[in-house]
Amino acid sequence: MSIERLKRIDENRLEIPKDYKLGMRTNGIIFVDSVLENTLESGSIEQVANVATLPGIIGPSMAMPDIHTGYGFAIGGVAAFDLKEGIISPGGVGYDIN
């Protein structure tokens, strides 16, 4: 598992393909350019991929360019879930609420 398996969509976005990890229901998108790509931690990439496995996720599991490794979900993460099929997770908000 590593950064080599990510695909560059355009100069500001990297894609984590759906087949990156078993159980991913959707792809991942990390907003980084070639400069910030060098600061990507492998742990945070895994976290974006992990969120893509959660039930009821709508659209991609995303991360903003200030991404870094957090508790369960990466800090800089955005994920939306369906109200019927989806979940809510405290790790998706973090300890420092609001």
Add this chain to the structure above:
Amino acid sequence: MEILYNEIPAGVGSKGKIRLTGEDERKLLLNGARWAVERGYGAVSDLERIESGGCIEGANPDVISQKAYERGRAQQGTLGSGNHFLEIQHVDEIYDKNAADEMGLFHGQITIMIHTGSRGFGHQVCTDFLEVMEKAAVKYRIDLPDKELACAPFNSPEAQDYLAAMRAAANYAWANRQCITHWIRETFQRVFMASPRDLGISLIYDVAHNIAKIEEHTVRGKKMKLIVHRKGATRAFPPGHPELPDIYKRIGQPVLIPGDMGRASFVLLGTEKAMAETFGSTCHGAGRVMSRHQAIRQAKGRSIWREMEDMGIIVRSAGRGTLAEEMPEAYKDISNVVDVTHNAGISKKVARLRPLGVVKG
């Protein structure tokens, strides 16, 4: 800076001037910044410039643990520690003159930025509900690649209780910043012997960046209600969005991006592209490149305070440890971060703010 440092309590577990009774704390959790304004902290006109009017509906004080109540009692109106700060800044670059005019921002202007949240109260809510959710994930047979993703189906009682508790914490944070805003105005009024109106200290915006909210989004042409998790991501709604106040309907939602204490912070605007691509979200800050421990090791033998002073930035801090953890090179360069969101179109640069003085926890 000295007076601000004395007026606004900072540091780990810092206690404020407000002592909440049990009844007070419940009201605060239900009403957020509205509670603060009713108590005389700030003006009613501030509320329309706060995301969700400074109060999210659906908070429930009955699902909060005793421990959270205790931690919250003395910390209302405090800055805390870690990456939280209060900064006096100056506007050194305007990228969008029209939007800056609408917000009342101009080159050379002094701005004040507050970065803090729900303090120990929110931390306790998260701790309490991670425990609940770990059990819930087993109960509802949710297959998780990592235990830390503990969660529950949105319609389960566990999920609804967390949502109600998290909303209470969000309200705590909005009230907290509103109290601090009020004391900043009071301090400036005293030091400059002029009214906040004469000094022009009006709120530009107050926005969350660690929150889960039910929002309506268009997915493949269909309108859907979703629970959007933003963890270190800021809401960035476009012009015309129904949740924006009239003053910002034309230009879109202001987005505040606090940077590290040595470089810069930014004011951005939400866009249509953010709505279409990121559920109306953008970045939230610089993002660490060094862990807190790494930063402390790197800072050994250095005086971060002196280095900042040499850059012309006055720093007041409750602890040396925080300064080491928070030194600028522990973070990515905020300009790179903001440029990616601007170039990707998920937010639009309006102004850059440079630090002059910083209060750190």
